[in-house]
Amino acid sequence: MQKxxxxxxxxxxxxxxxxxxxxxxxFVELQNEYQSYFMIADYHAxxxxxxxxxxxxxxxxxxxxxLAIGLNPKKSIIFKxxxxxxxxxxxxxxxxxxxxxxxxxxxxYKDAMAKGGEEDVSAGTFTYPMLMAADILLYDTxxxxxxxxxxxxxxxxxxxxxxxxRIFSGSTSLxxxxxxxxxxxxxxKDVETVPGTDGRKMSKSYNNTIPLFASDEEIEKAxxxxxxxxxxxxxxxxxxxxxxxRSVAELDKIYEENKGKYKVLKDILIEDLKNFIRPxxxxxxxxxxxxxxxxxxxxxxxxRARAKASQKMIAVKRAIGVx
Ligand code: ADP
Ligand code: TRP
Numbered sequence: 564m565q566k567x568x569x570x571x572x573x574x575x576x577x578x579x580x581x582x583x584x585x586x587x588x589x590f591v592e593l594q595n596e597y598q599s600y601f602m603i604a605d606y607h608a609x610x611x612x613x614x615x616x617x618x619x620x621x622x623x624x625x626x627x628x629x630l631a632i633g634l635n636p637k638k639s640i641i642f643k644x645x646x647x648x649x650x651x652x653x654x655x656x657x658x659x660x661x662x663x664x665x666x667x668x669x670x671x672y673k674d675a676m677a678k679g680g681e682e683d684v685s686a687g688t689f690t691y692p693m694l695m696a697a698d699i700l701l702y703d704t705x706x707x708x709x710x711x712x713x714x715x716x717x718x719x720x721x722x723x724x725x726x727x728x729r730i731f732s733g734s735t736s737l738x739x740x741x742x743x744x745x746x747x748x749x750x751x752k753d754v755e756t757v758p759g760t761d762g763r764k765m766s767k768s769y770n771n772t773i774p775l776f777a778s779d780e781e782i783e784k785a786x787x788x789x790x791x792x793x794x795x796x797x798x799x800x801x802x803x804x805x806x807x808x809r810s811v812a813e814l815d816k817i818y819e820e821n822k823g824k825y826k827v828l829k830d831i832l833i834e835d836l837k838n839f840i841r842p843x844x845x846x847x848x849x850x851x852x853x854x855x856x857x858x859x860x861x862x863x864x865x866x867r868a869r870a871k872a873s874q875k876m877i878a879v880k881r882a883i884g885v886x
Contacts, residue, residue: 565597565598566596566597566598566705566706567597567598567599567600567702567703567704567705567706568593568597568598568599568600568705568706568708568749569599569600569601569602569699569702569704569707570586570590570600570601570602570707570708570709571601571602571603571604571607571644571695571698572586572587572601572602572603572604572625572628572629573604573605573607573608573611574603574604574605574608574612574621574622574624574625575608575611575612575621575767576621576767577624577767577772577774577775577776578625578628578774578775578776579765579766579767579772579773579774579775580757580765580772580773580774580775580804580807580836581710581756581757581759581764581765581766582710582775583632583775584751584754584757584807585709585710585711585751585754585755585756585757586708586709586710586713587628587629587632587775588632589708589749589751590629590632590634590639590708591632591633591634593706593708593749594634594635594638594639595638597705597706599638599639599640600639600640600642600702600704600868601629601634601639601640601642602641602642602643602644602698602868603622603625603626603629603641603642603643603644604644604695604698605618605622605643605644605645606644606645606650606651606694607644607691607694607695608621608622609687610685610687610688610691622643623854623857626641626643626857626860626861627847627850627851627857628775628776628847629641630850630857630860631776631843631846631847631850632775632843636860636863636864640864640867640868641860641861641864642861642864642865642867642868643861643864643865644698646861646864646865646868646869647701647865647868647869647872649697649701649869649872649873649875649876650694650697650698650701650872651694651697652697652876653697653700653701653876653879654693654694654696654697656727656879656883657693657696657697657723657727658690658693660723660726660727660730661690661693661723661726665722666689666690666692666693669691669692669715669716669719670712670715671688671691671692671716672684672688672689672691675688692716692719692720693719693723695716695719695720696716696719696720696723696724699717699720699746700720700723700724700743700744700746700875701871701872701875701876702868702871702872702875703743703744703871703875704744704746705744705746705747706746706747706748706749707720707747707748707749708748708749708750709748709749709750710750710755710756711750711755711756712756712764713748714748714750717746717747717748718748720746721745721746721747724743724744724745724746725745727742727743727882728741728742728743731882731883732882742879742882754807757803757804757807758800758803758804759771759772759773760772760773760785760786760788760789760790760800761790761800762790762799762800772785773785773786773804773836775840775843776840776843776844776847777836777840777844778844779837779841782833782836782837782840783833786801786829786832786833786836787829789801789804789829791825796822796823797818797822797828798825798828798829801825801828801829801832802814802818804832805828805831805832805835808832808835808836808839809835817831
């Protein structure tokens with residue numbers, strides 16, 4: 564039987580090359596082999612985006628981004644999380660079998676605590692991993708392609724599936740066997756974490772990104788702002804980003820020939836980025852002209868995702884004994 568993948572992207576701002584090389588690029592290749600679900604995680608984003616206009620625009624933007632990178636709605640199911648209410652329904656059920664100390668181990672929660680302290684952490688941020696577990700487990704997902712930083716969330720989903728199966732399987736004559744499949748993360752080894760212009764993880768929240776659909780001017784500005792260590796033989800942060808576009812052997816040669824000439828090296832990176840981004844940006848501009856088409860893709864995605872999720876919820880509800 565064909566295996567299933569599912570992944571999600573939060574509509575919290577423009578995607579960057581870290582998102583692309585860490586996660587999104589894999590989606591395009593994987594859709595040919597797997598039954599594929601790609602989700603706009605708007606309810607996850609609600610922890611951050613609390614403005615209707617922004618939420619609407621950013622969610623539609625992710626749909627356009629998905630199509631622009633090459634997701635094909637004939638092959639993949641592209642949908643919005645909020646269009647399938649089974650996600651939040653199942654998340655509640657998971658909340659009831661999960662303990663507070665377990666959720667306190669989540670990196671996202673720890674980061675939020677480190678930033679603002681308990682006062683500023685929403686209950687939604689705290690239970691975030693359970694909504695994500697629901698996203699994944701509703702579709703009998705085998706594989707979840709994500710960046711390294713999401714690995715723990717997939718483990719949480721796996722643990723939650725095991726726990727649910729242990730507690731509820733066989734608890735009703737209507738259910739046979741296990742309810743949830745145990746998912747696995749798929750992480751590209753070579754890329755792992757793409758560094759940002761300041762050398763930290765590239766992230767929307769650090770203001771250190773190179774946007775995936777950047778204009779030529781934005782590319783120039785971002786590369787020029789890459790922090791370099793004036794004592795080093797070659798600019799490490801430039802090199803790490805450059806590695807996404809050329810082989811290490813090729814780069815070693817270029818960086819050796821231009822030792823100490825940071826401006827020249829940055830200019831080469833700028834050209835490589837421009838050549839890579841231009842066709843993607845142009846495709847995105849075309850798609851953004853036909854928003855009816857984008858809405859149609861989401862409407863179809865909603866129907867197809869719900870068909871699967873609602874079946875799964877019936878099995879879950881039987882297992883817990885509410886029907
Ligand atoms: P951000 O940190 O910019 O808010 P998200 O949390 O929205 O990014 O991540 C979306 C996807 O992109 C996730 O699967 C995540 O693991 C991946 N990702 C994000 N930043 C990077 C990075 N710097 N390197 C590799 N993958 C990344
Ligand atoms: N938490 C993920 C992120 O920050 C987004 C996400 C939500 C997701 N639900 C998912 C990823 C399900 C994979 C599978 O990027």
